[in-house]
Amino acid sequence: MTTSRGSMRSLTSWKTVFRQYRIHKDQRRWQTTLDVSAVSKSAPLLDITPPPAPSVKTHRHIKAFPPRPSTWKRCKDPIAAVMASQMTLLDPTGARKRLFHRSNPESAKVGDILLVRQKNGEPFSGVCMNIRRRGVDTGILLRNQLTRVGVEMWYKIFSPNVSGIEVVQRKAKRARRAKLYYMRKPKHDMGSVENIVRVYSRQRAMLGTAGAKKDAQSYIRQKKKVQKKGKGKKN
Amino acid sequence: MPPRTPLSWGTIPSLFLLPPSPRSMPCQSQRRTIRSILKPPPKPSRFDQSAKKVPAALSVSSSLNRKSYTLRQRTGVLATKKGMTALYDIESGKRTPCTVLQLDRCQVVSVKTREKHGYYAVQVGTGYRSPHNINRPLLGHYLVNEVAPKKKLVEFRVKGKEGLPPVGEELKASWFKVGQFVDAKSQNRGMGFAGGMKKWGWSGQPASHGNSLTHRAMGSAGGSQGSGSRVHPGKKMAGRMGGIQHTVQNLKVLQVDEENGIVVVKGCVSGPKKCLVEIQDAIKKPWQTVDLTLPMSMASIREEAII
Numbered sequence: 293m294t295t296s297r298g299s300m301r302s303l304t305s306w307k308t309v310f311r312q313y314r315i316h317k318d319q320r321r322w323q324t325t326l327d328v329s330a331v332s333k334s335a336p337l338l339d340i341t342p343p344p345a346p347s348v349k350t351h352r353h354i355k356a357f358p359p360r361p362s363t364w365k366r367c368k369d370p371i372a373a374v375m376a377s378q379m380t381l382l383d384p385t386g387a388r389k390r391l392f393h394r395s396n397p398e399s400a401k402v403g404d405i406l407l408v409r410q411k412n413g414e415p416f417s418g419v420c421m422n423i424r425r426r427g428v429d430t431g432i433l434l435r436n437q438l439t440r441v442g443v444e445m446w447y448k449i450f451s452p453n454v455s456g457i458e459v460v461q462r463k464a465k466r467a468r469r470a471k472l473y474y475m476r477k478p479k480h481d482m483g484s485v486e487n488i489v490r491v492y493s494r495q496r497a498m499l500g501t502a503g504a505k506k507d508a509q510s511y512i513r514q515k516k517k518v519q520k521k522g523k524g525k526k527n
Numbered sequence: 528m529p530p531r532t533p534l535s536w537g538t539i540p541s542l543f544l545l546p547p548s549p550r551s552m553p554c555q556s557q558r559r560t561i562r563s564i565l566k567p568p569p570k571p572s573r574f575d576q577s578a579k580k581v582p583a584a585l586s587v588s589s590s591l592n593r594k595s596y597t598l599r600q601r602t603g604v605l606a607t608k609k610g611m612t613a614l615y616d617i618e619s620g621k622r623t624p625c626t627v628l629q630l631d632r633c634q635v636v637s638v639k640t641r642e643k644h645g646y647y648a649v650q651v652g653t654g655y656r657s658p659h660n661i662n663r664p665l666l667g668h669y670l671v672n673e674v675a676p677k678k679k680l681v682e683f684r685v686k687g688k689e690g691l692p693p694v695g696e697e698l699k700a701s702w703f704k705v706g707q708f709v710d711a712k713s714q715n716r717g718m719g720f721a722g723g724m725k726k727w728g729w730s731g732q733p734a735s736h737g738n739s740l741t742h743r744a745m746g747s748a749g750g751s752q753g754s755g756s757r758v759h760p761g762k763k764m765a766g767r768m769g770g771i772q773h774t775v776q777n778l779k780v781l782q783v784d785e786e787n788g789i790v791v792v793k794g795c796v797s798g799p800k801k802c803l804v805e806i807q808d809a810i811k812k813p814w815q816t817v818d819l820t821l822p823m824s825m826a827s828i829r830e831e832a833i834i
Contacts, residue, residue: 354666356658359675360697363788364607364631370789371610371627374782382615411620429613448613453620 375427382428382450391457392423392430392449402472403463405485406434407492408447409456416445417460417489419482421472432457435475437484442476460485460492591646600690600814602649602683603807604698606630606790608713610800614781614791625781626796628711628804630788633698636680637672638691648684649691651698652677653803679803701785708809710776715797717770726768773797777809 367373383389390396400406400420407417418434421444428450435444447454474480583589606628614623631654639648656678658666669676672694685691692698703709723745724731731743745765748758775796782791796804808814 351663354658354663354670356661356666356669357673357675359655360632360634362631362655363629363786367629367787367789370629370784370787371612373784373787373789374614374625374627374791375612377782378612378614381617427612428615448615448622450615451620451622452615452617 372427378428379450382452388449388457391459392425392432400432400457400459401463401467402470403467405460405488406432407458407460407489408432408434408445408454409458411453411455416447417485418443418445419472419475419485421475422470435482436486437481440484442481460489587645591641595686597810598684598686599808599810600686601702601808602635602651602685602690602692602698603681603805604630604633604702605651605653605679605681606633606788606804606806607653608796608798608800608802608804611795623781623793624795625791625793626711626778628790628792628796628806630698630700630790632675632677633788634674634677635692635694635696635698636669636674636677637694639682640688640691646684647686647688647691648682650680650682652680654678681805683805683807699785700783700788700790703780703783703790703806705780705783707780708777708812709780709792709806710774710809711778711792711796712772712774712805712807713796713798713802715769715771715773716799718768720766721768722765723763726765727763776811 379386379389391400393399400423402420402423404420405417406420407415409415416434416436418436420432421435422433424431424433429448430450431446431448433444433446435442437443447457449457475482607630609627609629611624611626614625615621616623633651633653635649636652637650639646639650641647652674654677656676658676661669661676666676674695718725722743723729724743729745732738732741732746734742748762748764775794778792778794778796780790781793782789784790790806792806798804
């Protein structure tokens with residue numbers, strides 16, 4: 293319902309009345325039209341100079357302090373830094389790293405028969421099925437058959453428990469897969485690599501140094517022991 | 528008013544023999560007044576908050592005391608998760624998986640005090656953000672504290688004002704010591720909208736035995752009339768999974784490299800690589816497991832704790 297402004301004015305609420313009056317007053321002031329010709333120039337009745345244009349707000353520039361030198365830029369790959377510090381402890385000569393490095397043409401590759409000597413426990417040999425390259429955390433997967441049961445072992449190549457890794461036999465042709473998991477299938481299974489390793493260790497014992505000879509002999513001795521144990525179990 | 532004890536007039540001497548004050552009479556142990564003589568205490572204005580007494584348990588100081596066991600003595604720092612690797616122990620040959628965290632220009636931007644803000648806290652910032660990408664109020668905040676604009680700002684509450692380092696101090700990786708335990712808080716990886724089996728580990732429905740098309744569904748959402756024929760609040764359902772804050776507690780610090788800002792902790796930390804991680808002293812470990820560096824004023828507390 294719309295009513296005229298006059299009728300809406302109530303005398304009970306003075307606040308509203310004043311507010312309405314104020315609005316109305318403002319409008320009235322701006323709606324005022326003045327006949328300029330009628331007003332004498334010497335004494336203007338009303339000062340109708342336009343109000344000053346609103347000043348453009350200019351923001352004061354806020355200074356910012358310069359950044360400090362960044363550690364990110366200083367050390368862009370912290371993981372590599374941590375790994376490098378570990379590497380100097382675990383592989384000071386860099387021989388182990390070279391053995392599995394891609395740039396080394398003589399490196400161990402998948403399909404090769406590897407022999408891993410350990411600090412505690414007997415050595416393990418098998419076909420390398422996978423090389424998982426993760427810097428200091430690099431591991432290899434070897435597969436062999438012990439007592440006609442397929443055995444697979446993961447070894448971390450930089451682990452202090454691994455005292456040596458030797459390439460017993462290289463694959464005749466480069467493997468065309470990165471991971472030779474197909475060797476788990478009976479069709480492709482190489483079976484036991486014990487015979488190949490035994491021949492290798494015998495040759496090494498004959499040709500190699502005293503240390504190597506000793507290693508090989510101990511290896512053969514250990515193997516014999518295991519075989520004996522196996523036989524005993526069977527009986 | 529307790530019931531009056533009946534008077535036995537025979538045992539009590541006559542009134543004029545009694546002491547002058549009638550209030551000391553045994554039968555009138557309760558103080559009796561005439562309203563018109565003793566004015567009641569003036570009623571406080573309902574707008575006068577000072578007149579209202581807050582119960583002691585609800586006072587700010589007691590509530591802060593109650594909560595103080597959840598607060599650390601020192602502030603935490605902000606770091607970025609850089610990835611995982613492993614460390615080997617040369618002697619035992621043991622391999623320890625670890626997470627590499629890196630600090631970048633982690634600085635105290637401002638401190639909050641009990642007097643001014645109601646609690647003690649340290650505002651820590653990390654990284655750098657161009658001043659062109661910051662609004663003016665925040666730019667002013669950095670300017671006042673004389674710190675370069677930061678990429679991330681996080682507040683760490685501390686127990687007392689002894690734990691407030693000077694504003695502008697850079698918190699380096701050496702804030703933590705090798706061997707101490709820390710808590711790492713970060714946002715874990717978001718999985719998006721995940722079904723109930725993935726989100727809550729339900730076992731789903733069988734693949735066969737007449738089942739068709741419902742193998743991973745959530746099943747029933749609740750009972751019928753017995754439980755109100757409605758879905759109860761908090762019912763586990765499919766929905767957004769991950770992307771929430773997660774704290775991994777009691778991670779041992781394995782390596783610290785102040786120069787490169789590297790902190791290596793044992794085990795894993797939630798979140799993807801490059802995520803922001805808040806590292807703090809472990810809340811569930813005794814405070815003085817290792818000799819920690821403290822702000823200057825905190826030396827006294829450390830001595831007490833050691834004794």
